[in-house]
Amino acid sequence: MSDAAFPSPDAEVESVTPDELYEKIDAGESVTILDVRATGEYEKWHIDGENVETINVPYFEYLDDPDDELFEPVPEDEDVTVLCAKGGSSEYIAGMFAERDYEVNHLEDGMKGWARVLERKEIEGDDEDTAVIQYQRPSSGCLSYLVVSGDEAAVIDPLRAFDEEYAANANEYDADLRYAIDTHVHADHVSGVRTVADDDTEAVVPASAEARGIDYDESYRAVEDGETLPLGETEIEVIHTPGHTTGMTSYRVGGVLFTGDGLFTESVARPDLEEGDDGAPDAAAMLYETLQERVLSLPDDTVVAPAHFSDAATTADDGTYTATVGDLHESMDVLSMEKDEFVEFILSDMPPRPANYEDIIATNLGQRHADDEEAFELELGPNNCAASQDSLTSD
Numbered sequence: 001m002s003d004a005a006f007p008s009p010d011a012e013v014e015s016v017t018p019d020e021l022y023e024k025i026d027a028g029e030s031v032t033i034l035d036v037r038a039t040g041e042y043e044k045w046h047i048d049g050e051n052v053e054t055i056n057v058p059y060f061e062y063l064d065d066p067d068d069e070l071f072e073p074v075p076e077d078e079d080v081t082v083l084c085a086k087g088g089s090s091e092y093i094a095g096m097f098a099e100r101d102y103e104v105n106h107l108e109d110g111m112k113g114w115a116r117v118l119e120r121k122e123i124e125g126d127d128e129d130t131a132v133i134q135y136q137r138p139s140s141g142c143l144s145y146l147v148v149s150g151d152e153a154a155v156i157d158p159l160r161a162f163d164e165e166y167a168a169n170a171n172e173y174d175a176d177l178r179y180a181i182d183t184h185v186h187a188d189h190v191s192g193v194r195t196v197a198d199d200d201t202e203a204v205v206p207a208s209a210e211a212r213g214i215d216y217d218e219s220y221r222a223v224e225d226g227e228t229l230p231l232g233e234t235e236i237e238v239i240h241t242p243g244h245t246t247g248m249t250s251y252r253v254g255g256v257l258f259t260g261d262g263l264f265t266e267s268v269a270r271p272d273l274e275e276g277d278d279g280a281p282d283a284a285a286m287l288y289e290t291l292q293e294r295v296l297s298l299p300d301d302t303v304v305a306p307a308h309f310s311d312a313a314t315t316a317d318d319g320t321y322t323a324t325v326g327d328l329h330e331s332m333d334v335l336s337m338e339k340d341e342f343v344e345f346i347l348s349d350m351p352p353r354p355a356n357y358e359d360i361i362a363t364n365l366g367q368r369h370a371d372d373e374e375a376f377e378l379e380l381g382p383n384n385c386a387a388s389q390d391s392l393t394s395d
Contacts, residue, residue, distance in 0.1 A: 011098035013091055014105040016081055018113040022138060025049050026119070034074055034082045034104075036062070036093050037111070041085070044355070045381040047114065047138075048311045059089040062096055076102055083107035083114075115139040115380055118162050120169070123303065124318040127254045129233045131173065134305065134320045135162070141309045141383045142189050143321060146170060147253050150232025154179035156251060156258050157307045158192035161376050166196055177201045179229060179236070182364075183260025183307060184248040185209050187273045188354040188383040190375040191364045194218045204229070208240055209247030212274070215366040225249070241294050243287025244269035244385070250295070256303045257325075262287070263295055264306040265323040266313040266393055267386035268334060270350050273357060284343040291335060300326025308383045312391035331393040346387045355381040 025031055031052045035042050036059035046054055055073050062070060074080055080102060084090035087110040094106040107113060117139060123132040133146040137159065145156040146169055153170035158180050170177045180196035181204040194216060197203035205214065207222035214220075223229065225240035237252040244261040248269070251258045261269050268291065271283035295304075302325045309321040316322050329335050334345055354360070356378045362368035363375065370378060 011095045013094045013098055015087075015091070015108045016105045017108050018117045021047075021081060021107060021114070022117045022119065025052060025138075030078075032075060032078045032080045034080055034093070034097075036082060036084050036090055045111070045139075047083070059084060059093050062093055066096070071097065071100060071102075074102065078103065080104045081107055084110045086110045086112050111139070111380070112376075115376070116161065118159075118165065121319040123256065123305065123320050123322055125255060125303065127234075130254055132253070132256055132305070133169065134322070135159075135165070136309070136321065137162075140189060140379065140381065141311075141313075143305070143307050143309060145258060145305060147231065147236070148173045148175045149234040149253075151175050152178045152232040154181055154229070154231055154236060155192075155196060156181045157183055157186070157260065158196045160190040160192035160195050160372070161379070163192035163195040166192075167201070175232070178231060179204050181236070181251060182206070182209075183250065183258065183262075184245045185212055185214075185361055185364050186261075186307075187357040187361050188308075188385050189379040190360060190370065194220070194366075206238070206240070206247045206249035208242070208249065209245070212245075212247060213365050213367060217366065223249075239294060241290045243271060243283060243290045245274045246283075246286075248290075252298075252302075255299075255301060256305050257295070257298065258305050258307075259295065260307045261385045262306075263291060263304055263328070264308060264310070264313070264386055265304065265321050265328065266310060266391040267388050268332075268346065268392070270385060270387045271346060272350065273353065273361075273385070280347055281343055284346045285339060287346070288339045288342045296325060296329055296335060298325050300324060300329070304328060308385050310383075310386055310391075328393070334392050350387055351384045354384045 033054045035056045038058050042056040082090040082094040090106040094104045097104045119136040121134050131148040135144045144158050147154045153175040155166040167177045180193045182193045193203050203220040207224045223238045227238045229236040239250045241250045241262045242248050272280035303322050305322050363370045
């Protein structure tokens with residue numbers, strides 16, 4: 001049964017917007033969720049958090065003369081948000097609970113609406129001339145960045161679903177968006193590097209990624225290791241950091257290193273999304289060399305700003321998913337392993353590959369066309385770009 005097939009509930013049910021739900025979770029308020037999607041969909045992807053209790057009972061179990069046992073897992077003395085895929089079945093099921101005097105609401109537009117939440121946090125730093133804004137997408141753990149210096153700005157790893165946000169936000173700083181930059185060919189979300197770019201904004205990709213078959217109709221600039229891009233009062237340094245992919249490239253602006261999928265604040269990259277299982281050992285060895293020689297060799301106070309975070313990640317004091325090179329080296333044991341041990345460890349327990357990753361890669365290479373709605377549907381779900389779903393750091 002589709003969401004459109006559900007009638008309006010007999011009892012009045014209030015709705016909560018995805019942004020309102022996120023604000024409650026982000027503020028640390030206790031949130032109870034009844035997720036009525038099929039169990040398989042729930043297990044792939046659901047709203048989680050330290051202050052979030054989630055109960056999964058598929059909606060269809062409530063449709064045929066439901067007995068009291070189906071309602072018992074849901075607390076009667078707490079506010080409960082019912083959610084589904086698109087918002088139709090959740091409203092109907094919430095109505096059933098309201099008829100039994102539960103305090104319930106339902107999530108507008110369901111998990112599709114949740115996927116449109118984007119939060120902004122500014123990275124605190126000592127450089128008064130440069131502002132760095134981190135965009136956090138809680139539904140998938142994707143991170144993108146706006147770097148503003150003087151009257152110019154650059155966006156790093158832009159998301160196509162939010163491509164209009166970046167130039168608008170640059171304007172808030174009285175800056176023009178000069179570059180739209182990708183760290184690599186993404187496998188978990190559809191890049192906005194081409195849709196953000198226009199006559200005034202240059203699309204930038206690593207030259208080392210071209211070998212994968214980039215086929216853009218739009219013009220773009222390919223940058224090499226060691227090259228610099230001028231930006232207002234600063235510059236962007238290009239640092240080739242292969243391992244996650246052969247083209248993986250980091251960008252350094254002052255004391256901030258944008259590591260893409262090479263190094264996260266709670267884990268390291270998975271090495272199997274380009275060459276599969278057969279090529280993963282060599283890629284893991286390459287990742288080890290990259291981390292040791294190109295990342296951990298940087299000053300300890302260098303801020304690592306990754307392209308993703310997982311449920312296992314914790315934020316810095318400023319609310320961003322960032323950490324210093326020194327702190328990561330000290331807290332993440334995998335970064336102190338010898339190469340053979342590192343490779344064996346990284347390959348030992350990788351999570352499932354991102355959903356639709358082959359179609360997403362083809363779309364990001366320009367080899368496959370997807371309109372905005374199809375692109376959005378392709379990337380629904382978790383990113384799974386780290387080598388482990390659990391944190392590799394110690395307290």
